[in-house]
Amino acid sequence: MRIFLLRLTGSVMLAMCLAAPASAVEVRDIRLWAGPDSTRVVFDLSGSVRHRLSTLRSPARIVLDMPGARTRPGGFAAPAAAGAVKQVRLAQQAGGNLRIVIDLAHPVRANSFLTAPNDRYGYRLVVDLAGAAALPHAPAAGPSVPVKVEHAPPEARDLIIAIDAGHGGDDPGAIGISGTREKDVVFAIAKELAQRVNGETGMRAILTRTGDYFVPLRERMQRARAQQADLFVSIHADSIVDRRVDGSSVYILSQRGASDEAARWLAERENASDLIGGVSLDDKDDVLASVLLDLSQSAALSASETAAEQVLRELNQVGEVRKHQVQQARFMVLKSPDIPSMLVETAYISNPQEELRLRTQAQQFKLAAAIHQGLRAYFYANPPAGTRIAQLAALASAPRTMLATATASDSAR
Ligand SMILES: [Zn+2]
Secondary structure, three states: OOOOOEEEOOOOEOOOOOOOOOOOEEEEEEEEEEOOOEEEEEEEEOOOOOOEEEEEOOOOEEEEEEEOEEEOOOOOEOOOOEOOEEEEEEEEOHHHEEEEEEEEOOOOEEEEEEEOOOOOOOOEEEEEEEOOOOHHHOOOOOOOOOOOOOOOOOOOEOEEEEEEEOOEOOEOOOEOOOOOEHHHHHHHHHHHHHHHHHOOOOEEEEEOOOOOOOOOHHHHHHHHHHOOOOEEEEEEEEOOOOOOOOOEEEEEEOHHHHHHHHHHHHHOOOOOOOEEOOEEOOOOOHHHHHHHHHHHHHHHHHHHHHHHHHHHHHHHHHOOEOOOOOEEEOOHHHOOOOOOEEEEEEEEOOOHHHHHHHHOHHHHHHHHHHHHHHHHHHHHHOOOOOEHHHHHHHHHOOOHHHHHHHHHHHHHO
16 A cells, blocks of 8 residues: 655645545645634645544644545645644555644644535535644543632632624635625624723633634534633624625524523533533433523523623614614524523624624724723623622612712711
């Protein structure tokens, strides 16, 4: 068996003269997007292909076998090392199998899927590598050391707002007629919103992506959960064939989407260590688990709706609101069963005037300010117990006479 192994690093050109059937599917390009916690490798293909993925250790690597595939004659520039990927090697094997080895900087959880052509790309095989560099260095389980638990009174905590800029990396989102990419404008709005939230006493923002890379949808939810977010807001810009349509809309999860997700949580609860609203489901019987989940989802949905209404009200002051009611849809990122979540379609990027406005910092700031004001109004009216906002809200709603007395006695000292 003859195996050709080619090492690809940096801008080294790949050139292979290999015998493969003329009808073989070609790998035409390899693209890499690296984020802090995950790396996406995209193989551009000339057609649909079967593949098998295996994860190997010592050294950590991913092996992809594509029977009947080959690389494009003349080759292509290999991607530079990035994120979890050290290098990509390709080998044309006897029998027409193309073997691709992705050498890893650290162990990862790998997930692969084939995507159908769209208006920009043909068939693509996408390999997502999740796991940050620190993952393999977790200390091995040793003798247990007793942990001292202090029972100090709990400090009032900051509210956590998870801000999710839609799309990113190889997924540009919608594209306007002047070439504006949704992923860029929504990221600008998300960053501005984060800054405003962080400027607020008692609130802290986390971004589900902090640069131009793709984060899988479920992973976005998981990042918010891992940080115990009090609210999740996803920022998008809509697109529609009719270019006259403009304005913003706000979505929450539909009842149908909530039911689908409940079924999934119940089916997987033995394997899941996640707590729903602070309780574990895996030790509950079926009926109790589904009741607890249903209670948590209903509370989260109702909170989502109230918060979304506030945001919609503020957006109404900025400009055209497309739909004056909060909309419901089965968006994946809204499916956390215990975190109030909303998705804001800030504008129609398909509308040429809105597209041009969306590109300006002034409009991005206006939209961020409106979302911030909406969230602020919601949390001051409905502060979670134990937060600084709860203390501040109580102070703000104290009867005027009490405030006046306090002020007078303070200045008398
Ligand atoms: Zn979008």
